[in-house]
Amino acid sequence: xxxxxxxxxxxxxxxxxxxxxVLEREPGQSATGLKRITYNEPLNMDGSLPxxxxxxxxxxxxxxxxxxxxxxxxxxxxxxGYLTSLNNVSFYRKIYVGDTLIVKVKxxxxxxxxVKIRTEGRTKHDLIFEGSLSxxxxxx
Amino acid sequence: xxxxxxxxxxxxxxxxxxxxxxxxxxEYGKRGKGLKNVTINEEYFRGHxxxxxxxxGVFILEALVQLSGIVAFGNNEKVKGGVLSSLTYFKFIKPxxxxxxxxxxxxxxxxxxxxCKAAVVAxxxxxxxAHGEIIVTGGTNAFR
Numbered sequence: 001x002x003x004x005x006x007x008x009x010x011x012x013x014x015x016x017x018x019x020x021x022v023l024e025r026e027p028g029q030s031a032t033g034l035k036r037i038t039y040n041e042p043l044n045m046d047g048s049l050p051x052x053x054x055x056x057x058x059x060x061x062x063x064x065x066x067x068x069x070x071x072x073x074x075x076x077x078x079x080x081g082y083l084t085s086l087n088n089v090s091f092y093r094k095i096y097v098g099d100t101l102i103v104k105v106k107x108x109x110x111x112x113x114x115v116k117i118r119t120e121g122r123t124k125h126d127l128i129f130e131g132s133l134s135x136x137x138x139x140x
Numbered sequence: 141x142x143x144x145x146x147x148x149x150x151x152x153x154x155x156x157x158x159x160x161x162x163x164x165x166x167e168y169g170k171r172g173k174g175l176k177n178v179t180i181n182e183e184y185f186r187g188h189x190x191x192x193x194x195x196x197g198v199f200i201l202e203a204l205v206q207l208s209g210i211v212a213f214g215n216n217e218k219v220k221g222g223v224l225s226s227l228t229y230f231k232f233i234k235p236x237x238x239x240x241x242x243x244x245x246x247x248x249x250x251x252x253x254x255x256c257k258a259a260v261v262a263x264x265x266x267x268x269x270a271h272g273e274i275i276v277t278g279g280t281n282a283f284r
Contacts, residue, residue: 005191020180097177
């Protein structure tokens with residue numbers, strides 16, 4: 001399980017960090033992450049979160065999925081990623097302030113530098129979104 | 141249950157200082173239960189602390205004050221929310237980290253016209269992180 005410190009080491013998105021905690025992680029395979037939605041952050045002024053930011057949560061969780069334990073310790077991370085395609089992405093419900101988003105990411109195929117993932121986001125009771133994304137991962 | 145839209149009507153506080161996200165249970169003038177989600181994007185984590193983010197204790201206290209403001213004055217048409225006037229026996233027991241969910245509880249001990257004394261407790265996953273007694277004065281211009 002990764003905590004806030006580790007996440008901040010890997011991700012430099014601020015104030016757009018979309019993962020608060022990583023609950024489960026199998027490096028290179030799958031991961032489950034958690035994000036608490038609150039009014040007191042600069043993203044959701046009307047009381048709900050924009051859909052594009054939900055996909056951002058999946059992408060940021062995917063970045064955390066590829067990191068190995070040694071890389072976390074050495075703090076010399078030199079990867080970058082680009083979103084290259086979206087497939088069959090559906091949004092079923094809106095997510096509101098006070099909800100908890102639980103994101104799941106599973107790697108379907110891993111070509112040398114293109115990774116295809118399947119992702120879904122849930123709150124406690126409802127499915128919020130699901131879809132497939134692919135990502136280009138490069139080394140600096 | 142009150143969602144954020146109802147809380148915005150009941151309290152004068154706005155971004156970045158509205159610390160209650162949802163009200164789960166409420167009995168006006170008696171007791172209430174609220175929810176505050178803690179996420180890493182909140183402003184105070186930029187400096188408190190850059191390497192080791194924990195929620196400042198006074199922000200937990202502020203969340204409890206705002207909840208008590210709704211419980212005590214939510215059905216009062218003259219005033220909106222309240223400000224902190226006094227606190228006693230207040231203790232912070234455990235640190236709160238981003239990713240935690242604060243469950244706030246407030247129980248009114250005594251109502252005195254525009255003042256309300258309440259016993260408050262904040263919990264994370266069932267265990268108390270802060271508790272004490274506070275006095276909240278109705279309205280935002282109480283001291284003028």
